[in-house]
Amino acid sequence: MVTDNSAPGRSGSWLEGLSRVRDGRLGTFPRHYRLGALAGALSALLLVNWLLYAGASRGLYPDAALVPLLTLANCALVLLFILGATRLIDREYKGRLQNATDLSEAMSLLSAVSDNTADPIFVSSREGLLVFANPAALEMLGKPREEAMHRPLRELFSAVGDVSQSGAEDSRVMQENISVTVEHSVELPQGVRTYATTKSPWLGPNGKVLGVINISTDISRRKEAEDTLRARESRLEETISRRTATLRRLADHLETVREEEKRAIARELHDDMGASLTSLSMHMEGAYPLLPSDAQWTERKAKIQNLLRSLVMTTRRIQTELRPTMLDLFGIKAAIHELTDDFKQSTNIACEVNLPDEDVAIGHKLEITVYRMLQEMLNNVVKHAQATQVDVILDVDEDQVALTVRDNGVGIPPERRDVPGTYGLRGLQERAAFLGGTVSITPGRSGGTVVSVRLPLTNDHVNPVSL
């Protein structure tokens, strides 16, 4: 991992001090200052000598006194110069002494800091050679100082199994004058350690880049914690997805059991109650002519007939609701026709059905699923859509079966479309998800809603439920 640090590195100031010591420039006077002092001294000598000559020529003192006066004045001046120079030298010496003390203190402080820090600090030159390394850095490189110094960093890191230090990052740091952080691991005898190393340019006093300063932090523990956390997260996700799958399988199992029970009850209703009612009706037909023909019995006969008719209708309705016989006998196409016919009759909503021309063979399980989904979708239209027209489209190709119900109703507001359970679509989505399919809810082109269910025809991932 590489991170760019926003501020360019300035942490090389103490190293700048080091470089000044190396250049021998600390505490020296500037050249122009020394030349000025010399010129001043010579000018003062000339001025004093000229003034003494001028005094002699004007007869202020006898000529014989000129030489001793000149000698005296010059000697005094030279003495003054020597005194001044001595003071200057003394001051410079003291300054130098102070600087050397300061530097030594700074150096000892720095070396104490760098020696005692657990964070590896190391510096490489422009050529990529190691020019400084604190003990922690040497430990990271697994080499004593004498073996590591002035060796290429790339080689040193390769020796501890870290091939990520190709030097590319160092070049970037030096060229772009930026600071970056990289994550890298080294293999040490005590184990693999991971470090986050911040690389900053080492700038000389004139702003020239002299190399790269690296400060590393051992993030092995953090890394381990992160890895543990990640592993725990993935285990958790795995558990959740496994449990979700189990729940879906359970839901599917319950659905299948429910369907089977409903089918059994429907069958019993047909075979037992239906047959009994039919035979009762037939018997009654034979008995009606035997009834007395007075008004009372005529009325009774009508009542008996009405009762029987209502009983038969209820039985048939319950039977169809429990299990669409049409589906078992003639498949999904006929069942959809029957369902939409009933829908039209009971709701007065126009319903257009568009089915494949060829026979649809998608297996009993998918057939009942598609049928129940269509029932649910049509129920939703009645409950929520306020539609006057519904289109039901069934498409079957090699891979999937697609059932679309399009209405011209009020539509679903976008903010409610993705809310689970909205529009009574939760069950649809769950069922479709278990079968590896999808449910999409979109607004119709000219208003209303389009609900589309896609189910794959091969459900290899559907396993029998294990309870």
Added chain:
Amino acid sequence: MRLLDHEHTGRAHQLDAGLRMRPESVDASLPARRQLALQVMLVEDSHIISDLISENLARIPKLTLLGIAETESEALTMLHAQPCDVLILDIQLRQGNGINLLRVLSGDATYANTIKIVLSNHVSGTYRRICEQYGVQFFFDKTSEFPQLQLLLSRLSESGIDG
């Protein structure tokens, strides 16, 4: 499969699965009578109802109930053994179903002249449409329209199927 006597008797000796139809030798006068009587076959899986139907059909003169099949395959076997004039069938059967039977028959010219009548408790428009597609001429609600079927059969037995 239940095989019937030429007249409408009970079901006591009708359950011989190996026997396709009643042997001709049992009643020598049968062929002649069959020439006249309307040959009817019933496909119905409920005993209570088939008993009632056969009982009621017995009252119709010049009508012979050839046999009662309870499943689709029984019905096919029975029809292959002996064609009939009128086939009365239910839609939902213990095995197979009436519409499949009709589908098979519709592809066989032998049964083109057989009058197919559906007598069922599945009476929705979709069933009626499908039955019509497969050449069903009459469709009766089993519970409420049996008297109409009786009337139709009486008429047919009187006038013959061409009449």
